Structure formats: C-alpha cells, structure tokens
Amino acid sequence: MKRVIIFGAGKFGKNRYKCLKDKYDVEVVAYADNDSEKWGGRCNDICIIAPEEIQQFEYDEILIAVIDFEVSEEIRAELRKLNILDEKIVDLATSVKYMDIYMEPRFGWIQDFGKWVSEQKIKGSVAECGVYRGDSAKFINKFFPDRKLYLFDTFEGFSEDDVKFEKCLGNSEFNDSKFALEPVFRNTSVGYVLKKMPFPENICIKKGYFPESACEINDRFCFVNLDMDLYAPMLNGLQFFWERLETNGCILLHDYFHPNLPGVKKAVEAFEQKCTDKIFKTVIGDRVSIALFKG
Ligand SMILES: C[S@@+](CC[C@H](N)C(=O)[O-])C[C@H]1O[C@@H](n2cnc3c(N)ncnc32)[C@H](O)[C@@H]1O
Structure with missing residues (x-):
C-alpha cells in the first residue's frame, strides 16, 4: 500500500480522501498545510502538520490538493526547498493517476x-x-x-x-x-x-x-x-x-x-x-x- 501525505487540508483535500482510500488503496499518513491555525488539528481524523514536519514521516508521495494551479506550483517550489524530490510530488487536481475512477x-x-x-x-x-x-x-x-x-x-x-x-x-x-x-x-x-x-x-x-x-x-x-x-x-x-x-x-x-x-x-x-x-x-x-x- 502506498503511503501519501495530502498537502492541503481544505475542502478539496478533505473530499478526495475517501476516493483515494477506497479506489486507490493508499494510506494517508498526514495532511500538511501552510495555515498555522490548522497545525495540530485533524482532517478526516488524520493529523495536520506544518510543511517542515513532512520529513519526519515515511511516505511515497505528496499529493498537492488545491484547485488553483498557480498555488499548486508555489507549493511544489516550497517542497523543493525542503529537499523533497520532484518525482514524489503530484498535483491532485490534474493527475490522471488519482482521478475519480468514473472520469x-x-x-x-x-x-x-x-x-x-x-x-x-x-x-x-x-x-x-x-x-x-x-x-x-x-x-x-x-x-x-x-x-x-x-x-x-x-x-x-x-x-x-x-x-x-x-x-x-x-x-x-x-x-x-x-x-x-x-x-x-x-x-x-x-x-x-x-x-x-x-x-x-x-x-x-x-x-x-x-x-x-x-x-x-x-x-x-x-x-x-x-x-x-x-x-x-x-x-x-x-x-x-x-x-x-x-x-x-x-x-x-x-x-x-x-x-x-x-x-x-x-x-x-x-x-x-x-x-x-x-x-x-x-x-x-x-x-x-x-x-x-x-x-
Ligand atoms: C455540462 S457543462 C460543461 C462541463 C465541462 N465540460 C466539464 O466537464 O466540467 C455545459 C456548459 O455548456 C455551456 N453552454 C451550453 N450551451 C451554450 C451555448 N449556446 N453557448 C455557450 N455555452 C453554452 C453552459 O454554460 C455550461 O457551462
């Protein structure tokens, strides 16, 4: 089973959780978010962490879950600065790999x-x-x-x-x-x-x-x-x-x-x-x- 971190604990990231779990058999090990008010809280009963904490987790991929493509690219740049490899980063909104199965x-x-x-x-x-x-x-x-x-x-x-x-x-x-x-x-x-x-x-x-x-x-x-x-x-x-x-x-x-x-x-x-x-x-x-x- 693939372990992933969803970056974005907003509505989009929250709603995609069930599909990812049920259809793609992934384990969501954490949510990451840039909003400090969310840190320490939970989304779909999974902990929300600061981006700097990502490296403390074992994961295969980070799925960026935001609607706006430019924001997604900004998050990608931020992740690169944290030494996260590009091949581990997926833009969920435009990814065919993890799209809703009927689409x-x-x-x-x-x-x-x-x-x-x-x-x-x-x-x-x-x-x-x-x-x-x-x-x-x-x-x-x-x-x-x-x-x-x-x-x-x-x-x-x-x-x-x-x-x-x-x-x-x-x-x-x-x-x-x-x-x-x-x-x-x-x-x-x-x-x-x-x-x-x-x-x-x-x-x-x-x-x-x-x-x-x-x-x-x-x-x-x-x-x-x-x-x-x-x-x-x-x-x-x-x-x-x-x-x-x-x-x-x-x-x-x-x-x-x-x-x-x-x-x-x-x-x-x-x-x-x-x-x-x-x-x-x-x-x-x-x-x-x-x-x-x-x-
Ligand atoms: C089913 S939606 C498109 C869904 C979109 N392709 C998607 O997959 O998310 C149909 C769209 O056709 C547009 N539409 C229908 N008739 C139109 C017309 N004569 N001129 C311009 N737009 C029209 C509507 O405004 C509506 O946004």
Whole structure:
C-alpha cells in the first residue's frame, strides 16, 4: 500500500480522501498545510502538520490538493526547498493517476489522443465548447501543451432560447430532469476557470453565446470537446468545427449516451444526414461519449 501525505487540508483535500482510500488503496499518513491555525488539528481524523514536519514521516508521495494551479506550483517550489524530490510530488487536481475512477476512461483517452496528435504531426488548435468550471478544460490544456486552446461558454449557464427549443423537442427524459427544471451551470466565472489551467498562456477565452462567440475565429483544429448538453448548440458545434477539422482530427461529444440529454444524439443524427463527408464514429469506453473522426 502506498503511503501519501495530502498537502492541503481544505475542502478539496478533505473530499478526495475517501476516493483515494477506497479506489486507490493508499494510506494517508498526514495532511500538511501552510495555515498555522490548522497545525495540530485533524482532517478526516488524520493529523495536520506544518510543511517542515513532512520529513519526519515515511511516505511515497505528496499529493498537492488545491484547485488553483498557480498555488499548486508555489507549493511544489516550497517542497523543493525542503529537499523533497520532484518525482514524489503530484498535483491532485490534474493527475490522471488519482482521478475519480468514473472520469479516468475519458481523460485517459484524451491524454492518449493528445500524444497521438503530436506523434502523427497533426496540426491545429484545440477547443472546448461547454467549459463550466474548467474541470475538463484543465486536462485538455495539460494534454495539448503546445496548442492554443479556445474555451467557449456563456459562463452563465444555458441560454434560455436553447432550453426553450430543447423543451419543444418533447422528450420527457429532458423535460422532467434538473436540466429543464432548474438553472444549472451558473456558478462559474472566467477568472475561476483560468486559475485551474496548467498553461494559461495557451488559453483563448470566448465568453458568450455559441456559435456567435465563434464568429471571428479563423483557425483549424485537431481536437474539439463538445459538451453543451443541448441539441441546438451541439449541432451548431458540429457544423462549425467539422469544416475546420484537420484530417484525422477528432470531435469528441460528451453526453451522447446520457439518459436525460437525448438532444445530443439527435444533433449527431441531424448532422450526419446533411454532411456529405465520410464520418468515422466510435465509442471511447467512458459509457457517455462518442468520437467523430474526419478521414
Ligand atoms: C455540462 S457543462 C460543461 C462541463 C465541462 N465540460 C466539464 O466537464 O466540467 C455545459 C456548459 O455548456 C455551456 N453552454 C451550453 N450551451 C451554450 C451555448 N449556446 N453557448 C455557450 N455555452 C453554452 C453552459 O454554460 C455550461 O457551462
């Protein structure tokens, strides 16, 4: 069993404990934190120590558990000064190794695709439509370190018109779900998302209603993640990016198999009916997404 110290006894570090213990079979020997008021206290019934005390423990890895990537890098620098080897330090927020188990197939796949794009020398930028709090964008940013990443979102949730349109499609799976009945995806902001990015210099934020927010884009793409949940924006996303997609590039659509979001599959069907190109479609093993390739 691996022994780890979680650096960060805040909400994130506290919440990741159960998953680490149950799914990854690690033993958390201590929490470390820079907040002196927490020292001597407990988190998940485990002692909270000062960073200087770390070396008194036997451990295999230190897992930095903070949301903000820049803060994580500051902690990494602090740990280096304490003579802790880099290979023992893991940023939990962007680590595939310790991610929630249900997320691993999708992000493992995107990681592999990022490597493949680079090996095959496929040109182009990358994009995500439907960013919300940046929890998939930060991985795309990490796995395509040399590519410009466009991030499209209202950063204020669904557009009322898109929801009205979706309701008119008459699918009770959607109409009776939280997506139709409650305002969703509003608790975010551009600043909050940017803080999570490992390579913020690669990011181009496109805040506003998609596809209007894309009207000035004059670029080509090797990978696009479409995650806007509803028929109209997903169909618009396919139409906009397909003609800008490089050969062997991929558009990944999240929620194709989501029981409450049938508009996504309908958008793909509508797109396929009109598109004259050969589209290669495949599942990626995460039970929810579909990948479309341009041959
Ligand atoms: C499911 S969330 C995205 C989740 C994110 N990809 C993740 O994995 O954490 C869907 C997002 O799509 C955005 N969205 C939906 N329709 C949109 C539109 N027409 N224009 C811009 N953003 C839209 C919403 O604001 C919301 O943040």
